[in-house]
Amino acid sequence: MTTARKAAVLGSPIAHSLSPVLHSTAYRELGLDDWTYERHDVDERGLEAFLDTVDHGWAGLSLTMPLKRAVLPLLDSVTEVAESVRSVNTVFLTPAGRKVGINTDIPGITAALRERGVEHVERAVVLGGGATAASALAALARMGAREVTGYVRSAARAEEMREWGGRLGLEVRTAAWSRAAEGLGAPLVVATTPAHVTDALAEAVPERPGVLFDVLYNPWPTRLAHRWRARGGTLVGGLDLLIHQAALQVEVMTGRSPAPLRAMRAAAERALRALVAREGKTID
Template identity: 70%
Template sequence: MTDVQRRAAVLGSPIAHSLSPVLHRAAYAELGLADWEYGRHEVDEAALPGFVEALDASWAGLSLTMPLKRAVIPLLDEVSETAASVEAVNTVVFTAEGRRVGDNTDVPGMIAALRERGVRKVESAAVLGAGATASSALAALARICAGPVTAYVRTAERAREMRTWGERLGVDVRTADWADAARALAAPLVVATTPAGATDALAAEVPERPGTLFDVLYDPWPTPLAAAWAARAGAVVGGLDLLVHQAVLQVEQMTGRVPAPLAAMRAAGEAALAARH
């Protein structure tokens, strides 16, 4: 145990809703890291360079949420292959030599969350939405999906973006209009990356024998789509699963302690969400 307090934090804007402090602090408590603290800071793109420059040697790492995942890249000394592939960094680790190393734990976090539910390989998949999370979903699907991925989007521009991401990531991406999104629900794996409310109308369209739904939302939970999916006995992976698995990887990178306490972190996240409601 060192005398120097070690610090980490999540940055973003808005940030008040973030569960990251709950998860990381639970990990520190379980690991006996009494001299570590994990905070939350409201930081936008304009303020990010100054914030990073002002950090002293006590800082071990940062978690980044929107809108900073791309903005941080020019401030880093090194970016992992995974983060570069999706042009998004959600984790920065400060090395003993003072280097800033960026990574993306969302992609392996998605894979780990699916694996936990027994999903290791699928023949095809569908993605609902085309935002930043959708590109991470495609990067994850590049590793577990043997066949095509159909992305259901609202505009021709979004369709082009998803096909471009597919080409970059080595995924056979096909696009379809959002008006036909009910067809997506027949896929072996459906990844919903849309904001709250966007998939509510699809809840009535869940097939008799659904495959696996990965809905990246966690508050409010369950979403109407996730509830309808579970009622049909389909496997459901939720946003909290993703949040916990990506945070586990962050804790391991920042503290050097492996494995991070997944069960304790999930319990803390569940308790925090229950307290909100």
């Protein structure tokens, strides 16, 4: 007999989130039949009011854009890992009702890379400078990276990335986005930009590419990912990250481990195929 609990994913827009599929599948597999997981369209202006409604019936929240940083001043505490990149994608409710900010993107990135055989990284490139880029830097630092180059669109983003690197003990060099094609020859390239931003880089993929981790999953493959695979490079996709970070969220919120990764992946793949079909796109 389990106590009914609820959880949800917050963000805006949120209608296409696959998180409800992942978490609901995990609950069924774990025998938590009374647990529920929903999605709520919440932006930065509505976040504090929503958090005020979260009581002891809640197990936790998943956060997506634009809330990963906006939530920081609204929490009772933040883990050291999440604080290091100023990014929270998970809010855990303690038995005492305290709201604790956690980042499962960072271990999710490392788990997704290890699944593709990438255990250690010496040098890498990060495309983009937002919250996911910060998590990527932290993951790369954990995997032994000594040098990371970030390609960003503004001087402010560049400065921020260098500051993240300083906090993480990682040497981060930055360059203008107009030079991003120069970075595609790195052993590992992590693309953290929104849809279609990297399309123009596809023609610059080297003849023998290394590993590309593109955090998008819809559209998939991106034009860059398609070209990368065509040239024989190793691909890690956004669905891999989504599944691994969600599995960690499930373990934190439910106290059950390990999360049913295989069942979650199968459910996510089915849901994504259905979503793409509704949108009239193709996926491979």
